[in-house]
Amino acid sequence: MKVNIFVTLKDSIADPQGNAIHGALKQLDYKNVEDVRIGKLIEVVLGDISKEEAEKQLQEMCKKLLTNPVIENYRYEWVD
Amino acid sequence: MKVNIFVTLKDSIADPQGNAIHGALKQLDYKNVEDVRIGKLIEVVLGDISKEEAEKQLQEMCKKLLTNPVIENYRYEWVD
Amino acid sequence: MRFGIVVFPGSNCDIDCYYVLKDELQQEVEYIWHEEELKEGFDCIILPGGFSYGDYLRCGAVAQFSKVMEGVKVYAHAGGLVVGICNGFQILTEAGLLPGALVRNKGLKFICDTTPLKVTEANSPFTNQYQKGEVIQIPIAHGEGNYVVDEVTLAEMKTKGQILFTYGENPNGSTGDIAGICNEGKNVMGLMPHPERASEALLGNVDGKKFFQSIMHYLEGGKNND
Amino acid sequence: MTNQYEAVGLKAKEYEGIVEMLGREPNELELNLYGVMWSEHCSYKHSRSMFKHFPTSGPSVLQGPGENAGIVDIGDGLAIAMKIESHNHPSAIEPYQGAATGVGGIIRDIFAMGARPIALLNSLRFGELEGDARVKYLLEGVVEGIAGYGNCMGIPTVGGEVYFNQSYRGNPLVNAMCVGLIEHDAIHRGTASGVGNSIMYVGAATGRDGIGGASFASATLTEESEEKRAAVQVGDPFMEKLLLEACLELLKTGSIIGIQDLGAAGLVSACCETATRGEGGMEIDVLKVPRRETGMVPVEVMISESQERMLLIVERGREEEVNEIVKKWGLHSVIIGRVTNDDKLRIFEGDKVVGEIPAESLDSSGAPRYEPDYAPPADLAELQKLDIESIPEPRDLSSTLRKLLASPNIASKEWIYRQYDHMVRTNTVIKPGSDAAVLRIRGTKKGIALTTDCNSRYCYLDPREGSKIAVVEAARNIVCSGGKPIAITDGLNFGSPETPEGYWQFRESVLGLSEACREMDTPVISGNVSFYNQTEKGSIHPTPIVGMVGLIEDISKTCTMAFKEAGDIIVLLGQ
Ligand SMILES: Nc1ncnc2c1ncn2[C@@H]1O[C@H](COP(=O)(O)OP(=O)(O)O)[C@@H](O)[C@H]1O
Numbered sequence: 015m016k017v018n019i020f021v022t023l024k025d026s027i028a029d030p031q032g033n034a035i036h037g038a039l040k041q042l043d044y045k046n047v048e049d050v051r052i053g054k055l056i057e058v059v060l061g062d063i064s065k066e067e068a069e070k071q072l073q074e075m076c077k078k079l080l081t082n083p084v085i086e087n088y089r090y091e092w093v094d
Numbered sequence: 095m096k097v098n099i100f101v102t103l104k105d106s107i108a109d110p111q112g113n114a115i116h117g118a119l120k121q122l123d124y125k126n127v128e129d130v131r132i133g134k135l136i137e138v139v140l141g142d143i144s145k146e147e148a149e150k151q152l153q154e155m156c157k158k159l160l161t162n163p164v165i166e167n168y169r170y171e172w173v174d
Numbered sequence: 175m176r177f178g179i180v181v182f183p184g185s186n187c188d189i190d191c192y193y194v195l196k197d198e199l200q201q202e203v204e205y206i207w208h209e210e211e212l213k214e215g216f217d218c219i220i221l222p223g224g225f226s227y228g229d230y231l232r233c234g235a236v237a238q239f240s241k242v243m244e245g246v247k248v249y250a251h252a253g254g255l256v257v258g259i260c261n262g263f264q265i266l267t268e269a270g271l272l273p274g275a276l277v278r279n280k281g282l283k284f285i286c287d288t289t290p291l292k293v294t295e296a297n298s299p300f301t302n303q304y305q306k307g308e309v310i311q312i313p314i315a316h317g318e319g320n321y322v323v324d325e326v327t328l329a330e331m332k333t334k335g336q337i338l339f340t341y342g343e344n345p346n347g348s349t350g351d352i353a354g355i356c357n358e359g360k361n362v363m364g365l366m367p368h369p370e371r372a373s374e375a376l377l378g379n380v381d382g383k384k385f386f387q388s389i390m391h392y393l394e395g396g397k398n399n400d
Numbered sequence: 401m402t403n404q405y406e407a408v409g410l411k412a413k414e415y416e417g418i419v420e421m422l423g424r425e426p427n428e429l430e431l432n433l434y435g436v437m438w439s440e441h442c443s444y445k446h447s448r449s450m451f452k453h454f455p456t457s458g459p460s461v462l463q464g465p466g467e468n469a470g471i472v473d474i475g476d477g478l479a480i481a482m483k484i485e486s487h488n489h490p491s492a493i494e495p496y497q498g499a500a501t502g503v504g505g506i507i508r509d510i511f512a513m514g515a516r517p518i519a520l521l522n523s524l525r526f527g528e529l530e531g532d533a534r535v536k537y538l539l540e541g542v543v544e545g546i547a548g549y550g551n552c553m554g555i556p557t558v559g560g561e562v563y564f565n566q567s568y569r570g571n572p573l574v575n576a577m578c579v580g581l582i583e584h585d586a587i588h589r590g591t592a593s594g595v596g597n598s599i600m601y602v603g604a605a606t607g608r609d610g611i612g613g614a615s616f617a618s619a620t621l622t623e624e625s626e627e628k629r630a631a632v633q634v635g636d637p638f639m640e641k642l643l644l645e646a647c648l649e650l651l652k653t654g655s656i657i658g659i660q661d662l663g664a665a666g667l668v669s670a671c672c673e674t675a676t677r678g679e680g681g682m683e684i685d686v687l688k689v690p691r692r693e694t695g696m697v698p699v700e701v702m703i704s705e706s707q708e709r710m711l712l713i714v715e716r717g718r719e720e721e722v723n724e725i726v727k728k729w730g731l732h733s734v735i736i737g738r739v740t741n742d743d744k745l746r747i748f749e750g751d752k753v754v755g756e757i758p759a760e761s762l763d764s765s766g767a768p769r770y771e772p773d774y775a776p777p778a779d780l781a782e783l784q785k786l787d788i789e790s791i792p793e794p795r796d797l798s799s800t801l802r803k804l805l806a807s808p809n810i811a812s813k814e815w816i817y818r819q820y821d822h823m824v825r826t827n828t829v830i831k832p833g834s835d836a837a838v839l840r841i842r843g844t845k846k847g848i849a850l851t852t853d854c855n856s857r858y859c860y861l862d863p864r865e866g867s868k869i870a871v872v873e874a875a876r877n878i879v880c881s882g883g884k885p886i887a888i889t890d891g892l893n894f895g896s897p898e899t900p901e902g903y904w905q906f907r908e909s910v911l912g913l914s915e916a917c918r919e920m921d922t923p924v925i926s927g928n929v930s931f932y933n934q935t936e937k938g939s940i941h942p943t944p945i946v947g948m949v950g951l952i953e954d955i956s957k958t959c960t961m962a963f964k965e966a967g968d969i970i971v972l973l974g975q
């Protein structure tokens with residue numbers, strides 16, 4: 015079983031990396047780019063566990079370790 | 095228009111970050127986790143441009159700036 | 175006084191703190207391995223700078239779960255003095271012992287430099303040997319020292335005198351120029367700059383020595399300065 | 401159709417030599433091993449014959465060239481280990497990881513000697529910055545890569561140099577130098593001896609990354625190089641920090657007979673170097689080597705350049721002790737083979753022998769040696785012509801001065817060294833930005849001064865004089881900081897040695913370095929050669945980088961270059 019976790023900065027948190035890339039894209043003349051934000055993609059492969067149990071564990075992992083709730087949000091998506 | 099770009103390390107490239115996180119999850123007793131790989135999520139907002147044109151630009155941006163094709167792959171997904 | 179310096183895999187300012195406390199200030203000091211339980215009898219615990227566990231996910235994220243941190247949390251809740259320097263500060267915020275979080279420097283680059291710091295609060299176990307408002311020169315060395323915190327908490331921290339040091343020239347985009355804070359109980363403190371790098375005449379700067387002397391003064395039962 | 405041997409980078413003559421030596425045709429695995437080991441990068445086939453000119457000994461030299469790093473005595477039972485290494489081609493393709501893994505590799509060379517790494521330096525060359533996005537990208541990436549690795553390891557990056565010149569546009573230079581501190585009786589060598597002793601592997605698992613890296617470093621950079629992507633490796637400084645601490649702790653136990661890092665050409669290189677130094681042989685089983693990827697064939701395991709791995713030769717019966725210490729640092733160790741009493745490197749895949757070669761024949765001592773023809777470039781006399789009179793005196797001296805100060809070659813390099821943690825470990829007495837960096841040696845009154853120097857424009861115009869100038873410039877920097885120069889490590893970066901001009905530049909440069917080092921009494925204790933630094937557009941300027949260490953007897957007596965106080969007297973010393 016594979017799941018993709020997306021970790022993004024909360025809207026209230028500035029994203030200097032996103033800004034820098036936005037700036038660079040503008041310099042390369044991509045004028046239509048209006049905003050860029052950078053997050054993390056965490057691909058996790060899980061074995062031998064029911065989807066239900068997996069969901070529970072995933073939520074836990076995300077809250078405990080994979081994200082810092084002070085600054086980040088997350089969501090996830092099953093790949094298979 | 096919003097698009098999510100996913101940048102991942104090629105399979106043959108070592109992912110120390112993913113390994114370290116995998117190790118940490120195991121230590122936290124998530125025994126079912128079999129693999130972890132870390133990538134980037136780049137959220138881009140595009141304005142005033144046809145989807146076709148946008149696709150062309152996106153491919154270009156990815157190759158030129160957003161990824162290093164030597165070690166990374168990318169794909170993208172329209173959000174709206 | 176007996177100081178304990180926690181060594182995580184990837185810590186690298188542990189020895190710097192050790193030498194300052196032992197050689198410059200003649201204190202008793204011991205390393206504490208991250209897999210050990212926290213023993214009794216320490217007067218102050220230091221979480222040193224470095225890259226604990228490589229800091230590969232977020233700085234300090236993995237270290238908060240180490241064995242020793244269980245003890246450090248108990249120790250802190252019981253009022254024991256805990257100091258986090260640089261990576262140690264990051265660990266303390268991740269562990270929830272200090273409010274807020276430390277994110278990537280605004281300029282995106284790692285910065286190693288010596289920078290002016292203002293002592294914004296002298297009434298604390300960590301700053302009592304300084305004068306309020308005093309400006310000192312202290313080295314910084316970090317890539318993620320940009321302190322973020324929500325406005326409500328920030329206002330509270332201000333009223334409660336929890337902001338101990340601010341930057342004279344904000345190097346990293348930190349909210350309110352914050353460089354060092356403590357908890358409400360004033361027994362847990364975190365700061366991004368490195369006072370241990372400025373505690374020896376040979377290295378050309380001793381502005382950081384009073385930081386450690388403040389702790390000693392406090393532990394000896396001395397009064398805080400207000 | 402290209403021949404099999406050409407596909408692995410060997411020449412017909414070299415192949416014939418192999419067949420003669422083995423008394424048979426090599427199998428595919430063996431052929432590949434010769435291919436990487438006899439690449440220029442590993443075998444020094446075009447440079448080795450010149451090394452005899454270097455002064456390499458002296459009363460204070462404890463270890464000259466030939467080991468993972470050189471070692472020079474500083475008294476009080478202490479010594480300094482140092483070496484410089486290039487990572488030019490990987491950095492041209494993936495600047496961050498190329499530079500980072502370059503730093504990682506040179507650090508391993510230092511702790512493989514048993515020394516505690518205490519400082520890093522570097523020497524960088526790029527094309528001109530002005531208006532060139534690619535060059536800026538390379539500079540940013542390289543600097544970030546060096547910072548990323550060194551900072552995380554907690555080793556201060558205290559010095560270096562950078563120059564911009566169009567000859568480096570397509571082929572930047574990234575040379576990293578590491579300096580370590582060691583007690584005399586703690587010196588270890590990369591030797592496999594004692595029949596029956598175990599060969600153990602510690603560190604990261606082996607993947608397909610970096611396969612063919614050594615050959616890649618030994619070829620001209622072309623558009624096609626972009627495709628040789630597997631040659632790029634990703635560094636893991638955290639893993640290396642653990643490896644460093646584990647190895648230094650292991651070396652204290654006395655259970656380690658030999659230790660060797662897995663760098664260019666990976667396992668095969670480490671195995672044949674340690675076996676050759678031990679004057680014995682070795683058997684290893686590729687199935688025992690921890691792997692990151694599935695389906696790897698023996699040759700891939702043998703030549704992979706995965707980072708952060710070490711080979712240990714462990715006294716038989718003490719393997720468990722090694723496992724314990726390694727485990728404490730969160731790493732694994734496995735026995736992959738043992739030392740034998742013949743001179744063969746025998747490779748098993750389980751029970752099956754898949755390759756068997758005299759170890760020494762793979763090593764640089766067994767590799768072919770070339771002394772190509774040489775001749776100065778035809779246009780040299782033309783280049784050297786300069787009529788000072790023909791240059792008009794600037795009309796506005798202040799604006800000329802300002803322009804000079806703003807040019808990247810002269811301007812402050814603070815933008816770079818601000819990204820390097822140059823203070824960690826609190827020994828840095830003189831920080832970057834002065835003539836040389838100075839570190840105190842804790843527990844003594846002493847200090848050391850460190851610098852890297854080379855003016856490659858001089859070397860282009862006259863490689864022999866230019867190389868001498870590099871040595872004496874380094875020496876002046878050391879002296880101005882309060883030190884006495886005691887030894888150098890050299891990073892020799894050149895174009896192709898297979899052209900008469902290329903080899904002439906190299907030869908002249910080695911002769912110049914040798915003469916100056918003899919004169920300055922600074923033996924060459926280690927070094928590195930990087931050839932084929934060229935693109936279709938031409939070759940780089942000859943760049944023999946000098947990394948020098950100086951000894952300061954009394955650390956309270958050092959000096960920085962800044963003016964101190966108004967009214968101080970300024971004296972111009974010299975001719
Ligand atoms: N230019 C040089 N001057 C002196 N010694 C050199 C030079 N180039 C290489 N050496 C020595 O030859 C040996 C092999 O070098 P090298 O192959 O670069 O080591 P490694 O493979 O461990 O990086 C080392 O001991 C090195 O110091």
